[in-house]
Amino acid sequence: MPTTEFGSIQFAEVDWNDAVCLITYGPLPDKLFLSIKAVGLLQIPLLQRKENGLLRIICGSRRLAVCRELGLQPLLCQILPDSLPLHTCLRMAIYDNLAHRRLNPVEKSLALTKMADHMDKSEVIEEFMSPLDLEPSVVLLERYEKLAQLEPFVLDALASGRLNERVAFALTPLEQTDRLALFQLFEELPFSVSVEEELVEMVVEIGRRQGIGPAEVINLREIRKVRAADTKPARQRAQDIRRHLQALRSPRLTARKERFAKEVRDLKLPAGVRLVPPPHFEGPRWNLECTFESGDELAARLRHLTKLADRRKFQRIMKSLC
Amino acid sequence: MNYRPERLLIEKPVAENRLVQRILAALQDVPVDWVDRLKDDPTSRNGKVLEIVKFQGRFIKPCPGTRFYTCCGYQILNLGVQCFLGCTYCILQAYFPNPNLRLFGNLEDMWQQLEEHLQSSPRRVHRIGTGEFTDSLLLDPLTRMTEDLVPFFAAQPNAVLELKTKTTQVDLLESLDHRGHTIVAWSLNPSSLIASEEAATATLEERLEAARRCQEWGYRLAFHFDPLLVYPDWQNGYSEVVDQLSSAVDPGDIAWISLGTLRFMPSLKPIIRQNHPRSTILEEEFIPGLDGKMRYFRDLRVEMYGYLSRMLRNWHKDLCIYLCMESNDIWRESLGFDPAECGGLSDILDGQALP
Ligand code: SF4
Numbered sequence: 001m002p003t004t005e006f007g008s009i010q011f012a013e014v015d016w017n018d019a020v021c022l023i024t025y026g027p028l029p030d031k032l033f034l035s036i037k038a039v040g041l042l043q044i045p046l047l048q049r050k051e052n053g054l055l056r057i058i059c060g061s062r063r064l065a066v067c068r069e070l071g072l073q074p075l076l077c078q079i080l081p082d083s084l085p086l087h088t089c090l091r092m093a094i095y096d097n098l099a100h101r102r103l104n105p106v107e108k109s110l111a112l113t114k115m116a117d118h119m120d121k122s123e124v125i126e127e128f129m130s131p132l133d134l135e136p137s138v139v140l141l142e143r144y145e146k147l148a149q150l151e152p153f154v155l156d157a158l159a160s161g162r163l164n165e166r167v168a169f170a171l172t173p174l175e176q177t178d179r180l181a182l183f184q185l186f187e188e189l190p191f192s193v194s195v196e197e198e199l200v201e202m203v204v205e206i207g208r209r210q211g212i213g214p215a216e217v218i219n220l221r222e223i224r225k226v227r228a229a230d231t232k233p234a235r236q237r238a239q240d241i242r243r244h245l246q247a248l249r250s251p252r253l254t255a256r257k258e259r260f261a262k263e264v265r266d267l268k269l270p271a272g273v274r275l276v277p278p279p280h281f282e283g284p285r286w287n288l289e290c291t292f293e294s295g296d297e298l299a300a301r302l303r304h305l306t307k308l309a310d311r312r313k314f315q316r317i318m319k320s321l322c
Numbered sequence: 323m324n325y326r327p328e329r330l331l332i333e334k335p336v337a338e339n340r341l342v343q344r345i346l347a348a349l350q351d352v353p354v355d356w357v358d359r360l361k362d363d364p365t366s367r368n369g370k371v372l373e374i375v376k377f378q379g380r381f382i383k384p385c386p387g388t389r390f391y392t393c394c395g396y397q398i399l400n401l402g403v404q405c406f407l408g409c410t411y412c413i414l415q416a417y418f419p420n421p422n423l424r425l426f427g428n429l430e431d432m433w434q435q436l437e438e439h440l441q442s443s444p445r446r447v448h449r450i451g452t453g454e455f456t457d458s459l460l461l462d463p464l465t466r467m468t469e470d471l472v473p474f475f476a477a478q479p480n481a482v483l484e485l486k487t488k489t490t491q492v493d494l495l496e497s498l499d500h501r502g503h504t505i506v507a508w509s510l511n512p513s514s515l516i517a518s519e520e521a522a523t524a525t526l527e528e529r530l531e532a533a534r535r536c537q538e539w540g541y542r543l544a545f546h547f548d549p550l551l552v553y554p555d556w557q558n559g560y561s562e563v564v565d566q567l568s569s570a571v572d573p574g575d576i577a578w579i580s581l582g583t584l585r586f587m588p589s590l591k592p593i594i595r596q597n598h599p600r601s602t603i604l605e606e607e608f609i610p611g612l613d614g615k616m617r618y619f620r621d622l623r624v625e626m627y628g629y630l631s632r633m634l635r636n637w638h639k640d641l642c643i644y645l646c647m648e649s650n651d652i653w654r655e656s657l658g659f660d661p662a663e664c665g666g667l668s669d670i671l672d673g674q675a676l677p
Contacts, residue, residue, distance in 0.1 A: 205604070205605055208602070208605045209605045249607070250607045250609075250619070251607065252607050252619045252621055252622060253607060253609060253619050256619070256621065279610075280609035280610065280619070280620075281619075281620055281621075282609055282610075282611055282612055282617075282620055283390065283612045283649055283651075284649065284650070284651055
C-alpha cells in the first residue's frame with residue numbers, strides 16, 4: 001500500500017469532474033443516504049492530491065456525493081500523493097469495488113476499458129476478467145470495451161438490469177438511430193433476452209434484404225399497428241411483433257406454414273388429433289398426435305385415422321413435401 | 323496467382339523431406355524459421371507465413387457425411403489446410419482460425435497410408451479428392467504435388483483422383499501420364515457472384531478455359547455447382563453459366579456434375595459477418611437442417627436443383643448429375659428419382675469414376 005495521509009477536506013477541493021479513476025455507474029442508492037444520515041460515514045473515501053492541488057476521487061465516489069448532498073464537511077479522507085501513477089490508483093479503485101459488491105455491466109466495461117489504456121490487452125484479460133466474473137477472452141473484452149461508448153440512457157438501462165449485456169452487445173455495432181429504435185421497442189414491450197437478441201438479428205437482416213435500415217423496419221406500418229394496439233396485453237403484442245418479423249425474415253417458410261395450416265383444416269381431423277410436419281418442413285419425419293380420455297374415444301379416433309392415409313387431401317399434403 | 327509467403331515456418335522433423343527441399347529450392351530468398359514443433363497459437367499468425375509440419379493424423383479419411391442426408395462415399399486425401407482465395411462462405415474460416423497455409427511435410431507417411439488404404443479394399447472403387455481443406459491446385463506450382471499424385475493414381479486400377487479447384491493452375495498437368503485416373507474439377511458460379519463472393523479466385527471464363535485445356539490433354543472433367551447461391555437474378559445467372567460451360571467443353575468427358583446449395587454451420591455466420599461485411603449471402607432465408615447446418619428452405623432448394631438439372635440435361639441428357647448432401651425427398655422432388663432406386667449414390671458415382 002503506498003503512503004497515504006489522513007486529512008479533513010472541503011468539498012470545494014474535490015475535482016468532481018475528474019472521472020479517470022471512477023468505475024462506479026448508476027444512481028446513488030437510497031440506503032447509502034439512510035446509513036450516512038443515521039450513523040455517519042463508516043468507511044473513509046480515498047482521494048489523490050493532483051498537481052493543481054485539487055483532489056481526484058479514487059474510492060468512495062458515492063459516499064462523497066452523499067456527504068456532499070448532506071453538507072457533511074469537513075470530511076476525514078485518505079489522501080494519496082500525486083506521485084502515484086494513475087494505473088495504480090485505478091487498480092485500487094477496481095479492487096476496492098470488487099471487494100464490496102458485484103459490478104454491473106457498465107462498471108465492468110469501465111474497469112476493463114480504463115485498465116486497457118494502461119496495460120496490454122492480454123494483461124487486462126489475465127488480471128481482471130475472472131475477478132469480474134467474465135470468461136477471459138479477447139472477443140469478450142472487446143465487446144465490453146464497446147459498451148462504454150453507448151448512449152447514457154442505454155447505459156442506464158444496462159446498469160439497472162433493464163437491458164441485458166448480451167442484447168447490448170448486439171446493439172453496439174448498429175447506427176445510433178437503429179439502436180435507439182430497437183432499444184425503445186425493448187423498453188416498451190416484454191421480450192426475453194434471447195428473443196431480444198433474435199429480434200436484433202432479424203431486424204438487421206430484414207433491413208438488408210429490403211434495402212432499408214433497421215429503424216425503418218421497426219417503423220413499418222404493420223409493426224407500428226401492433227405496437228399501438230394497446231387494448232391487447234403487452235405480452236401478446238410482443239408475441240405478435242415477433243411473429244410479424246419472423247414472417248418478414250422467412251417469407252417462404254411462413255407461406256408454407258400458412259398453406260399447411262389451411263390444408264390441415266380442410267382435412268377435418270377429429271378433435272384431439274394433430275398432424276405435425278417435420279420442423280421447418282425439413283426431412284421425412286411426420287408426427288400424428290392423438291389425445292383421448294377413454295378407450296372408446298381412442299377406438300373412434302383410430303377408426304377415423306386408419307382411413308386418413310388413403311384420403312386424397314392427406315396424400316396431397318404429403319406429396320407437396322416429397 | 324503467384325504465391326510467395328513472407329516467411330517459411332518449418333518443423334525440424336520434416337526438414338529432409340522431398341517436399342520441403344523442393345519448396346526451399348523454389349523460395350530461396352524467403353526467410354525460414356525452424357522449430358521443433360509448431361504451437362497452435364492463432365493470434366500470432368497473419369496469413370503470410372507458409373507452415374510445413376509433420377502431420378500426426380490420418381492422411382486419408384472418408385468425407386464426413388451425416389446419416390440425415392445422402393452421402394456420396396467420397397474420400398479425402400489431406401495434404402494441407404487453409405486457402406487464401408477468400409471465398410466469403412468458406413468453411414475453413416471456422417475450421418482453422420490460423421490463417422497461415424499449412425502443408426504436411428511427412429509425405430512418406432502419406433504415401434504409405436494411401437497405398438495401404440487402396441490395398442485394403444482392392445475391389446472397391448476409390449474416389450479420392452484433395453480439395454476438402456484447401457484448394458487442390460492452390461500451391462501446385464510450388465509443391466508440384468500433381469507430378470507425384472497423377473502418375474501414382476494412373477497406376478491404380480481401382481482409384482481416381484479428383485482435383486477440385488477455383489484456380490487455373492493446371493500447367494503441370496499437361497505432360498503427366500494420367501491414364502484417365504485423374505479428374506479435374508471446377509466449382510462454378512455466375513460471374514457476378516464470383517466477383518462478389520469468390521473475389522480472389524479465377525473468373526468463370528478463366529476456369530472454363532483451364533477446363534478446356536485439361537480436356538484437350540485427355541483429362542476427364544467434373545463441375546460442382548456448389549455452393550449454389552440465391553440472389554435476385556439467379557435463374558439467368560446460372561443459365562448463363564450453363565451456356566458458357568456448354569460452349570467451352572465437350573459433355574462426353576464430364577464424369578459428374580454436383581449440385582449443392584449453400585449450407586453452413588451456425589458458428590460460421592458471425593465469422594462471415596466479421597470477415598466479409600459486404601457479402602449478401604446471409605440475407606436469404608435459412609432453416610436449420612437435420613445435421614444442424616443452416617440451409618435454404620427446402621422449396622427453394624428443390625426449385626434451384628430442378629432448374630439447374632433441367633438446363634444441364636437440355637444441354638446433354640446423359641450427364642451424371644447428383645445432389646450433395648440432400649435427403650431422398652429432395653432428390654425425388656427435384657431430380658425425379660431417389661439414388662437408392664439406382665443402387666445408391668456411391669455406386670452411381672463409382673460407375674462413372676473409372677475410365
Ligand atoms: S477456394 Fe475453396 S478452400 Fe479456398 S477459400 Fe474458396 S471455398 Fe475456401
